[in-house]
Amino acid sequence: KNQVEQSPQSLIILEGKNCTLQCNYTVSPFSNLRWYKQDTGRGPVSLTIMTFSENTKSNGRYTATLDADTKQSSLHITASQLSDSASYICVVSPNDYKLSFGAGTTVTVRA
Amino acid sequence: DGGITQSPKYLFRKEGQNVTLSCEQNLNHDAMYWYRQDPGQGLRLIYYSQIVNDFQKGDIAEGYSVSREKKESFPLTVTSAQKNPTAFYLCASSRGLASGANVLTFGAGSRLTVL
Secondary structure (H helix, E strand, O other): OOOEEEEOOEEEEEOOOOEEEEEEEOOOOOOEEEEEEEOOOOOOEEEEEEEOOOOEEEEOOEEEEEEOOOOEEEEEEOOOOHHHOEEEEEEEEOOOOOOEEOOOEEEEEEO | OOOEEEEOOEEEEOOOOOEEEEEEEOOOOOEEEEEEEOOOOOOEEEEEEEEOOEEEEOOOOOOEEEOOOEOOEOOEEEOOOOOOOOEEEEEEEEOOOOOOOOOOEEOOOEEEEEO
């Protein structure tokens, strides 16, 4: 069964600090890995998408890394802001339509 | 602005009633999807459609039905056969099937509560 495991389940950080979220997957075959940001009560919004040949991709203060050999990805948030408070979802795509979604990491940024 | 519109945002239903959630997109995307989101779980695929007048069951289609009569519209009906319908429902679309580089665009969601 294809699985995507995210850790930690939740975390609290102070404004201005950095944090790193983890995603481990067992999806095979593998086409790409995506990170989405979901604000409470809203739909997810795409942050990054990486194929197996890419090992890092940035979107502003968000940097995603991918190690396709160990099947691990991370999302690093730099200089966090209050607006970064959200759930971050790791999504792994095999080579068909059936995406595998992690349960998400809830980030709370406090002033 | 292009996007996906879901309605209603909140819906309350009595047990035994069918309800229909609306999803409209003006992105000219071919593929559309319905997902269900429950606390502590990843999104689960209910139905998806690649083209007009065609749709396929996802992982948890039991108790749900859809139609795709227009490219822009993909309504979801939650029937009385769905045993645990209280959830947050997300509609999404993509230019082609959600593989390769096709990014999913999501609507804002509809929260259904069964009383």
